[in-house]
Amino acid sequence: MDILVQQVVSGLATGGIYASLALALVMIYQATDVVNFAQGEMAMFSTYLAWSLLQAGLPYWVTFLATVAIAFVGGLLVERIVIRPVEGQPILTIVIVTLGLLVIFNSVAGWIYSYIQKPFPSPFPSKPIKIGNIVFGAHDLGAIGITLVVLTLLFLFFQYTTLGLAMRAAAQNPVSSRLCGIRVSWMLGLGWGLASAFGAIAGMMVAPVVFLDPNMMGGIQLYAFAAATVGGFTSPMGAVAGGFLVGVTENLVGTYVSFIGTELKLTVALAMIIIVLLVRPTGLFGRTTVRRV
C-alpha cells in the first residue's frame, strides 16, 4: 500500500512535467492546428540556458524567472521569424519546418554544450519528506506544486484578462477576431511564446531527475504527446489531466507489470497513443471536430 501511494505521488510529479509540456503542445495546436514537434527540444535548449546562467553565479530563482522570460521571447521570435512564412500552408509543410527546428535546436545544443550529461540542481531540499510510513522526494512534491501554481496562473490569465480573451478569440475564430481589431497573427506569436515558457519550466523541473543532455527530452516529449492525445488536443484542461494520468500510469505499469519494467516505458506511451487514437481519437475531454466537405 505504501509503495502504491509513493508510486502514485512520484507519478504525479513526472505527470506534472508531462502536463506542462502537453499544455504547451495543445496551446499551439489550438491556435494554429499544428503540433510543434520541436517543443521538447526548445525546452531542452532553455534548460541549457538556465544552466549557463547558474554557472555564471546567479541564484536559482533569479535564473528560473530569467529563463522563463528568455524562453518566452525566444518562442515569440521563432514564431515570427520561422513559422510566420509558412502560416496557412498545408500541415505537412509546417510539420516539416518544426522538425527542422527540432534537429537545429538539438544539434546546436550539442555543438555548444557537448553531448556529455550534466547535473542540474533542484531548488528543493534533497532531504526526503516523511509522512507516516511513506517517504516523498521533496523535488517530486515541489514539481507538483510548481505545476499547479503555473496552471492556476495560466487559467486566470486566459479567463480574466483582456489579452487572454483576445488570444482565445483569435484561436477560435480568426476572421471575426480580426474584424474586432485583434491582431490575430501576433496572438499566435504570443501563444508560441507562452508555450515555450511552459516548456522551459518543464525542462528545469525534469533536468534534476534525468540529467541535462541534448537528447533528454526525446522520451518526455513522447509522453507529452501521449498526455495530449489522452486528454484531447482540443482541450487544455484535458491535456493537464492527461499529463497526470499518463505519469501515474507509467509509474504503476513500470512497478507492477514485471515484463515491462523500465525498459519498455516508451513503448507504453506508444501503445497509449495508438489505443486512444483508435478508440477515441478526440481524447477523453476533446470535442469532435466537424469538417465541411
Place this chain on the structure above:
Amino acid sequence: MASGTGGATSTTERASDAAGAPRRALAARPIGLAAVGMVLLVAVSLPFAMSNFRLFQFTQVLTYAIALLGLNMLTGYNGQFSLGHGAFYGIGAYTTAIMIDRWDIGYGWTIPVAGIVCLVVGFLFGRPALRLEGLYLALATFSLALAVPQILKYFEHWTGGSQGIVLSKPKAPFGLRLTEDQWLYYLTLAITIVLFVVAWNLLRGRVGRAIVAIRDNHIAAEAMGINSALYKSVVFGVSAAYTGIAGALSAIAIAFVAPDSFNVFLSITLLTGIVIGGFATISGAIYGALFVQFVPNWAQDISKAAPWAIFGVFLIVFMYVMPRGIAGFLHLVWIRLTAPAVSREQGR
C-alpha cells in the same frame, strides 16, 4: 493542390490528362531514355573508378534511394505522413541480421524475407492508421520512431541488446573477381533498378492515378469507385517493404546492426531526403539519397553536431523556396528551356 469541391473536377481532369499523356511523353521519351541510360552507364562503371570505401558510400546511396522511394510513395504520392519510416528500415535490417547470425541462412534469401516482413508489418500498421488523418498519423508514426530502439533492445535474446549483431561481408559468388564492396555494390544496384522499374510501373498507371486521387480528394476518389481503405493500407505496406529491403541491404553492406542506429533521427533523415529530392517524384529519391549520404560527411569536418544543423536549415529553407525539391526545380528549368517562345511570353 486542389481542395474542397474543386478537387472533384481536378481529379477528373488529371485522369483525362493522363490519357493524353502518352503522346506527349513519347516526344520527351528519347531524351529521358538517354538520360536514364547515361546514369546507368555511370552507375555500372563506378566500381572501376574509385576506392572500396567510396564505393561503399555509393552502396549506401543506393539503399537510401530505395528507402526514399518507399517513403515517397506513401507521403509524396499518397499523402500519408510518416515520420517513422526509420522503424521499418530497422525492422528490415534486423530481420536480415537475425536470419544470418542466428539461423545461418544465406544472405540472398534474407532480403526478400525482410521485404515481406515489412510488407506485413506496414500493412498491419497502416490498417489502424487509416483512421488517423494528417497530424495524428504524423504523431503515431513519430512515436513509433521514438519507441523502436527500446523495443529492439528489449528482445535481447534475438537482437543482441544494445551490443547489436556483427555480421561478416559476403564474398562475391560464382568465382567472380570482385572485391566484397564491389560485389555488394552490384547486388544493391541490381535490386535498386528492379525496385525503381516496379515503382515506376506502379505509379504511372491506373494504380498510381488512384493513389494520387486519394491524396488530392479521397471523397471524390471513393465516389469514382476507388477502394480508398484498401489502397491506403496496401501503399503503407509496399512503402514499408521498400524501406525494409533498403534496411536489409544496408545491414549486409555495413555488416553490423545496433538499436541506436534506428532512432528517430534516421526517420528524420529519410524525410529530409524526400523533401530535398522532391515530393511525388521518382528521380527525387536519387537526389535525396545523394544529399543525405554526402552532405553529412562533408559537414562532419566542421563539428559532430553540424550535419544535423545543416539538415534542419535545409529542411526549412527548402519548404520556403523549393517546396517541390530538386526534382521539381529541374522539371521547372526543363519546361522553361523547352517551352516555345510564345507560350513563355504568355506565361509571364
